[in-house]
Amino acid sequence: MSAATTDTANPRKPYVRPISKTSWFLTSARYKSYMVHEVSSIFVALYMIQLVAGLFYLAAGPEEWESYLAFLRSPVVILLTLVGLVFFVIHTTSWFKAVPQATRIMRGEEVLPGKILVTAHYGIWAAVSLFVIILAWVA
Amino acid sequence: MTATRTIQLEVLRYRPEQDAKPFFQTYAVPVEDEWVVLDALNYVKDELDRTLSYRWSCHMFVCGSCGMMINGEPKLACKAFMQDYPSGKIRVEPLSNFPIERDLVIVQDDFVEKLTAVKPYLLPKQDKTVEQGEYLQTPAELKKYKQYSLCINCLCCYAACPQYGLEPSFIGPAALTLAHRYNTDSRDAGPEARGDLVAAHEGVWACSFVGACSQVCPKDVDPAGAIQQAKLYSALNFVTGMVKGDK
Ligand code: SF4
Ligand code: SF4
Ligand code: FES
Numbered sequence: 216m217s218a219a220t221t222d223t224a225n226p227r228k229p230y231v232r233p234i235s236k237t238s239w240f241l242t243s244a245r246y247k248s249y250m251v252h253e254v255s256s257i258f259v260a261l262y263m264i265q266l267v268a269g270l271f272y273l274a275a276g277p278e279e280w281e282s283y284l285a286f287l288r289s290p291v292v293i294l295l296t297l298v299g300l301v302f303f304v305i306h307t308t309s310w311f312k313a314v315p316q317a318t319r320i321m322r323g324e325e326v327l328p329g330k331i332l333v334t335a336h337y338g339i340w341a342a343v344s345l346f347v348i349i350l351a352w353v354a
Numbered sequence: 355m356t357a358t359r360t361i362q363l364e365v366l367r368y369r370p371e372q373d374a375k376p377f378f379q380t381y382a383v384p385v386e387d388e389w390v391v392l393d394a395l396n397y398v399k400d401e402l403d404r405t406l407s408y409r410w411s412c413h414m415f416v417c418g419s420c421g422m423m424i425n426g427e428p429k430l431a432c433k434a435f436m437q438d439y440p441s442g443k444i445r446v447e448p449l450s451n452f453p454i455e456r457d458l459v460i461v462q463d464d465f466v467e468k469l470t471a472v473k474p475y476l477l478p479k480q481d482k483t484v485e486q487g488e489y490l491q492t493p494a495e496l497k498k499y500k501q502y503s504l505c506i507n508c509l510c511c512y513a514a515c516p517q518y519g520l521e522p523s524f525i526g527p528a529a530l531t532l533a534h535r536y537n538t539d540s541r542d543a544g545p546e547a548r549g550d551l552v553a554a555h556e557g558v559w560a561c562s563f564v565g566a567c568s569q570v571c572p573k574d575v576d577p578a579g580a581i582q583q584a585k586l587y588s589a590l591n592f593v594t595g596m597v598k599g600d601k
Pocket of ligand 3: 410411412413414415416417418419420421430431432433
């Protein structure tokens with residue numbers, strides 16, 4: 216186009232569709248489920264805080280540790296922990312599902328199939344859980 | 355004989371010289387089950403309304419020009435089959451997150467700038483003369499990035515990416531994927547040559563790994579995966595850089 220073209224002769228007038236900064240995620244089912252997934256990670260965070268707090272109580276001494284255990288035994292905390300556990304499992308599985316996307320391992324000439332990676336993660340998860348359960352049993 | 359039925363094709367129209375803003379126009383289109391949405395648009399153009407504008411070329415998922423929102427999902431119009439839309443009503447809009455040039459045609463300038471910025475071509479480690487021959491590569495080295503080289507620049511991923519919608523400075527899925535494609539090519543000098551942009555605020559770190567881009571990609575490129583790998587790559591680079599003392 217020649218530089219002499221003036222604005223009045225230029226029929227271009229791109230239209231920008233507005234996007235809401237606060238409610239964009241309501242515009243599609245995919246965004247909605249994404250938001251629910253992300254917001255639910257708050258339960259995972261609470262669960263983590265609970266675990267880390269336990270470490271501090273453990274370090275503080277036997278009495279403090281007992282009080283932490285008593286806190287854990289209250290029905291509300293048990294309920295919250297169960298809810299946390301459910302979301303922990305959901306987030307762990309969705310994370311495992313994404314592993315082959317985020318890592319690409321070459322085995323010789325071929326890309327290592329994602330299934331093997333995912334299965335390995337579940338295997339390690341199961342092994343560690345088993346170990347912890349046995350440990351809890353013995354202790 | 356193929357079954358013919360009539361669908362209501364709702365098209366978002368926008369004619370800059372006469373419309374203040376876009377509006378929906380509905381066309382009654384007799385379609386066959388083997389048709390794709392692009393065929394229905396071509397029917398409108400040929401038989402009903404010549405003023406309708408949209409982009410297409412190959413009609414076989416290769417050129418990447420017919421990306422549009424079909425019932426709210428970014429898709430190639432030539433890959434959206436009538437039989438998957440039994441309801442009799444299809445709504446077609448230009449790709450989300452882009453300005454509308456006219457009807458279903460979007461303004462691509464922003465993407466083209468970003469694409470150029472990531473230098474989507476080989477930056478060889480060492481330049482060779484023609485006499486010195488080709489830059490060779492083994493099949494295994496090719497497999498490492500091949501999936502990421504299948505992108506047809508249809509921009510469906512940008513239309514799906516909430517991050518790009520909210521933060522237009524984000525380089526976005528396809529361009530970052532292409533940067534990763536070259537960065538992981540054994541013949542390429544790698545991220546030092548184009549890494550700055552990829553590792554920048556507008557680069558891979560702006561992506562929240564929602565994965566919407568990979569879900570809509572018609573070529574199974576998996577841009578979300580490429581971006582995650584690029585994050586790992588750029589994090590490792592940063593750490594090795596620190597160890598070596600240049601950061
Ligand atoms: S990555 Fe996929 S969706 Fe994005 S532009 Fe390339 S082909 Fe299209
Ligand atoms: S994974 Fe990243 S690039 Fe893909 S849609 Fe999500 S934010 Fe956008
Ligand atoms: S017309 Fe070429 S990809 Fe659809």
